[in-house]
Amino acid sequence: MDDFYAECDEHFGEIRGALIHLESAIDQRVPDSTTLLRLFRSFHSLKGIFGMAGLQVAETLAHRTEDYLRSLTGHQTVFSGDGFDALTGATERLEQIVVAHRQGQPPPDISALLDEIQKRIESPRAGASAPNGLSPSNGVQERVQEAQRHGLTIWHCLFEPSQALSEQGKNVNSARARAEALGEILHSAPKIETGGKILFEFVVAGPADPGDAAEWKQEGIALQPYVAPLAPPPTRSAPQRVAESAAPAFVAPSHIVRVDLTRLDELMRIMGDMVVHRARLEEISTRISTHLPTAEARSLQEINAAFGRELRNLRDGLMRVRLVSIGEIFQRLPFVVRDLARETGKKIRLAVSGQETEIDKYLVERLKDPLLHLVRNAVCHGLETLEERIAAGKSPEATITLRASTIGESVVIEVADDGRGMDERAIVGRARASGISVTDHPDAIHLLELISRPGFSTRDEADRGAGRGVGMAAVMNTVNEMGGEIILRTDPGKGVTFTLRLPLTLAIADALIIAAGGQRFAMPQSLVQEITTAEPAAIKQLERNEVMPWRNGVLPLIRLASLFGLTAESRREFPVLVIGTGLSAVGIVADRLLGQREIVVRSVNDPLLKVPAIAGATELGDGRAVLILDSNGLIQSARQHKDRREMKGANYG
Amino acid sequence: MAETLREADSYILFELAGTAYGVPSRDVQHMEMIEHITPVPNASPHVDGVVFSRGEVVPAVNLRLRFGFPKAESTLSSRLIIVRIGPRKVGLIVDAAREFRRIAADTIQPPHESITGLSGSYLAGIAKLGDRVVLLLNISEVINNGNEILSPAPERSLAETT
Numbered sequence: 001m002d003d004f005y006a007e008c009d010e011h012f013g014e015i016r017g018a019l020i021h022l023e024s025a026i027d028q029r030v031p032d033s034t035t036l037l038r039l040f041r042s043f044h045s046l047k048g049i050f051g052m053a054g055l056q057v058a059e060t061l062a063h064r065t066e067d068y069l070r071s072l073t074g075h076q077t078v079f080s081g082d083g084f085d086a087l088t089g090a091t092e093r094l095e096q097i098v099v100a101h102r103q104g105q106p107p108p109d110i111s112a113l114l115d116e117i118q119k120r121i122e123s124p125r126a127g128a129s130a131p132n133g134l135s136p137s138n139g140v141q142e143r144v145q146e147a148q149r150h151g152l153t154i155w156h157c158l159f160e161p162s163q164a165l166s167e168q169g170k171n172v173n174s175a176r177a178r179a180e181a182l183g184e185i186l187h188s189a190p191k192i193e194t195g196g197k198i199l200f201e202f203v204v205a206g207p208a209d210p211g212d213a214a215e216w217k218q219e220g221i222a223l224q225p226y227v228a229p230l231a232p233p234p235t236r237s238a239p240q241r242v243a244e245s246a247a248p249a250f251v252a253p254s255h256i257v258r259v260d261l262t263r264l265d266e267l268m269r270i271m272g273d274m275v276v277h278r279a280r281l282e283e284i285s286t287r288i289s290t291h292l293p294t295a296e297a298r299s300l301q302e303i304n305a306a307f308g309r310e311l312r313n314l315r316d317g318l319m320r321v322r323l324v325s326i327g328e329i330f331q332r333l334p335f336v337v338r339d340l341a342r343e344t345g346k347k348i349r350l351a352v353s354g355q356e357t358e359i360d361k362y363l364v365e366r367l368k369d370p371l372l373h374l375v376r377n378a379v380c381h382g383l384e385t386l387e388e389r390i391a392a393g394k395s396p397e398a399t400i401t402l403r404a405s406t407i408g409e410s411v412v413i414e415v416a417d418d419g420r421g422m423d424e425r426a427i428v429g430r431a432r433a434s435g436i437s438v439t440d441h442p443d444a445i446h447l448l449e450l451i452s453r454p455g456f457s458t459r460d461e462a463d464r465g466a467g468r469g470v471g472m473a474a475v476m477n478t479v480n481e482m483g484g485e486i487i488l489r490t491d492p493g494k495g496v497t498f499t500l501r502l503p504l505t506l507a508i509a510d511a512l513i514i515a516a517g518g519q520r521f522a523m524p525q526s527l528v529q530e531i532t533t534a535e536p537a538a539i540k541q542l543e544r545n546e547v548m549p550w551r552n553g554v555l556p557l558i559r560l561a562s563l564f565g566l567t568a569e570s571r572r573e574f575p576v577l578v579i580g581t582g583l584s585a586v587g588i589v590a591d592r593l594l595g596q597r598e599i600v601v602r603s604v605n606d607p608l609l610k611v612p613a614i615a616g617a618t619e620l621g622d623g624r625a626v627l628i629l630d631s632n633g634l635i636q637s638a639r640q641h642k643d644r645r646e647m648k649g650a651n652y653g
Numbered sequence: 654m655a656e657t658l659r660e661a662d663s664y665i666l667f668e669l670a671g672t673a674y675g676v677p678s679r680d681v682q683h684m685e686m687i688e689h690i691t692p693v694p695n696a697s698p699h700v701d702g703v704v705f706s707r708g709e710v711v712p713a714v715n716l717r718l719r720f721g722f723p724k725a726e727s728t729l730s731s732r733l734i735i736v737r738i739g740p741r742k743v744g745l746i747v748d749a750a751r752e753f754r755r756i757a758a759d760t761i762q763p764p765h766e767s768i769t770g771l772s773g774s775y776l777a778g779i780a781k782l783g784d785r786v787v788l789l790l791n792i793s794e795v796i797n798n799g800n801e802i803l804s805p806a807p808e809r810s811l812a813e814t815t
């Protein structure tokens with residue numbers, strides 16, 4: 001049954017993708033026929049699998065939607081926004097039905113929606129009664145005439161895909177190639193017949209002799225001289241009818257394997273254990289190599305190194321298997337933005353890039369809600385109303401940018417709007433009203449921290465899009481749990497950008513092992529920008545912050561030992577790990593740098609261990625837990641730590 | 654509370670500050686000797702830290718501190734009882750644990766009214782095994798992240814139930 005849901009999901013994904021394309025055709029003359037075909041095919045497949053799963057309600061709805069799509073392809077009707085809504089409505093309802101089915105609940109009612117779609121099919125089906133007629137769009141006739149003037153013969157190729165042909169590797173692409181070999185393709189289009197059969201027609205300008213007709217037939221192509229649409233349609237020869245089968249028009253490529261994620265998790269776990277064992281092997285072989293003859297010691301080290309390399313390759317391979325493109329979740333967002341734009345009366349353009357960026361399947365699943373929330377926030381809080389934008393001399397159409405990219409071992413996702421920027425006054429005001437002491441102009445890190453507090457909202461009334469005050473806290477939580485970080489950038493009058501930086505994969509990461517206050521900690525290397533050292537004398541007190549000179553400015557420092565209430569070793573020099581960039585850079589002061597290791601990340605979810613600066617734990621081969629640091633949490637708890645100290649100071653003063 | 658006690662359930666009995674306690678054996682995954690516990694900075698005072706147990710990170714709750722007894726150095730007889738409640742896996746540090754027993758439902762009394770307040774919520778019942786008294790714990794209450802629960806002094810609970 002899980003397969004059924006997975007398959008439904010795939011088709012829904014495909015439909016959403018096609019709908020995005022289709023949206024651009026609203027109110028234009030005729031929607032793009034390839035897109036319609038994609039949609040048609042998906043609804044058709046869905047209808048089939050719904051039928052098999054006994055989901056009659058869904059089957060009926062998919063069938064009706066299919067009819068509607070067919071009526072769209074048959075005619076040169078103007079495709080209206082209402083028509084688009086009917087399609088998105090049907091898709092949403094189908095998804096609801098599947099979800100209800102999964103949860104064992106009764107399906108939602110579809111009768112009103114069915115009537116709605118039926119109304120859109122009302123136009124006469126004249127075109128459908130002439131199944132073999134040509135329906136090339138305008139402009140083709142002129143090209144045909146021009147080719148004829150040049151003495152070329154115009155051929156009409158009709159390709160009919162079938163299971164048998166596809167097994168021989170003959171598909172629409174091979175048919176197109178064949179047609180191209182004949183001459184210039186003047187027109188090509190898919191064609192949907194009554195009954196749902198899909199054909200492809202090509203109009204080709206070529207030589208008078210097209211070659212052996214039998215060869216064309218073998219390719220599944222019926223070749224005929226082209227006849228202008230007004231002429232009576234030529235009848236097709238009988239053999240093509242034989243090839244007709246109940247098989248779907250497209251067969252999914254058979255070299256794709258669908259794997260349950262838990263099986264991959266299990267492999268990853270074994271992989272993680274191997275990484276730990278190899279680390280132990282290395283430790284022990286380093287220790288005993290002094291007692292071995294040089295040659296033996298060297299070959300032991302070589303084997304160990306080779307083992308390590310292969311293990312890393314294996315890890316990379318395993319990791320790649322788990323990667324899926326982030327487009328999976330980006331696809332949903334245009335609909336959200338569309339709905340919200342309509343509700344709020346704002347004009348919004350959504351610019352999406354980097355959909356092909358790959359990220360761990362586990363992370364993608366967990367990213368859905370945070371991204372949805374950030375986009376909603378951008379629409380509801382970030383963007384001004386139409387009037388406000390015009391008054392501010394900005395383009396009435398607002399832009400929300402969604403951008404994904406891979407940088408090293410991290411995936412970076414940006415959600416940006418070109419709205420008014422964060423309302424610093426409102427945030428500070430609301431923070432003070434709830435008893436939090438803040439400066440008049442908090443920096444971006446502080447602002448982010450404030451809006452991420454549970455229950456924080458600058459809205460008085462909760463509306464649908466945003467304003468319940470749980471959102472940012474949840475976003476922050478999720479991102480921290482995934483070992484990632486959020487960076488906020490706000491420019492008054494220009495907009496807000498949230499940058500999410502996440503590890504490519506969760507299970508295994510490179511980390512720096514550091515010691516502080518007699519305890520070992522692991523710091524994910526992807527978060528560390530730079531490692532530098534500091535002598536105690538270089539550390540200065542600036543107001544209540546400890547800072548050290550760094551590049552052209554100063555770097556605020558967080559002493560790990562004192563933050564954790566441990567006693568730091570006294571040393572002549574401290575390693576400083578720089579996390580964050582630019583103005584938000586912070587230096588983490590440790591006692592010693594113990595080395596770099598590949599670690600297996602175990603998440604720490606128990607409520608008893610909800611400590612802000614800890615992202616998880618790992619084991620380095622000796623069975624002892626080593627805590628993994630979380631940079632966002634470190635910065636936050638350092639701030640709270642300082643606040644507490646300040647309050648104490650005030651009491652004494 | 655009654656539904657947690659069946660006809661004759663089996664319990665793991667352990668010792669803490671000279672008193673016998675019992676936890677339903679169905680909640681117990683396994684027991685371990687206490688080796689290294691990694692302290693977790695800024696965690697609740699009664700959480701000694703984390704341990705790796707069978708590939709998972711498990712918080713180690715010091716039951717002595719949880720119940721308001723003074724902390725004791727761990728000895729050879731100290732044990733970590735790993736319990737699983739729903740999705741959570743938590744280790745309980747106890748002074749000693751060596752007994753597995755079936756306890757008949759009719760030997761169990763509900764906790765006395767006077768201790769059913771804050772401290773009573775984690776007490777599922779009191780069993781009398783001959784002349785021994787065993788306090789049966791409600792594990793999910795013990796491992797919730799509340800503040801330190803007021804411990805019923807064992808003397809008092811004994812005095813009140815006998």
